[in-house]
Every structure is written in structure tokens, then in C-alpha cells.
Amino acid sequence: MTKKKEVGATPRQCDAAFKAEAVRLWQSSRDSAEKTAQELGISVFNLYKWKREGAAPRAAGALRPPASTEELQVEVERMQRELARMTEQRDILKKAAGILSEPSPSGMPGFKR
Numbered sequence: 001m002t003k004k005k006e007v008g009a010t011p012r013q014c015d016a017a018f019k020a021e022a023v024r025l026w027q028s029s030r031d032s033a034e035k036t037a038q039e040l041g042i043s044v045f046n047l048y049k050w051k052r053e054g055a056a057p058r059a060a061g062a063l064r065p066p067a068s069t070e071e072l073q074v075e076v077e078r079m080q081r082e083l084a085r086m087t088e089q090r091d092i093l094k095k096a097a098g099i100l101s102e103p104s105p106s107g108m109p110g111f112k113r
Helices: 016-028 033-040 044-053 069-101
Strands: none
Touching (some): 033 044
């Protein structure tokens, strides 16, 4: 005996972002593919197919490679500026943490003589 499809039931259409997130979630968790698929309400076979198709982009590998050395140089300069900004922010936070962790001279915070 064959199962009849419910009236109005249509196959679920998933966009590339959902597929990529599903595969990433499965690979980053310690759960089985079956459990992850069940939690997401999809077929485990779809999860395996999406992984095989490469729906999960790799971190930096998903970006297109630069076409020329000029593009590479521009990207390097942008990254250097960003690194300098982040280093400056880190240093400011270190100084602020040092100031805030010092005990007050009177022993009580906010108390002035």
C-alpha cells in the first residue's frame, strides 16, 4: 500500500543561506546528522546532499580570490588599517581595565575626603 500525500503538502524549498547554515550547524555541533536534521525539520538525506554539494562555505575560502595584484594590495592596506584600529582599541581597553581595577586610596569606592 502506498502513502498518499496530504492535500496541499508541497516540498519545502530551501535557499542557499539556509542550506549553508544547516550544514555549518551540523558540522559545528557534536550531534549526529539525523538529530540535526530532525531539529531543523528536514531530511537527513538533504543534509548529506547539501554537504556534498558544498553548500557550506568555508570561512575565508568562500570569498572570490582577487583578480589582480592591485586588488591584493588594496585589500592588504585595508586589513592593515583595520588591524591598527583594533590594536588601538585593545590598548585603550587594557588601560581602562587597569584603572578600574585599582583600589581607591580611601578604601571605599566613591568616598572622597
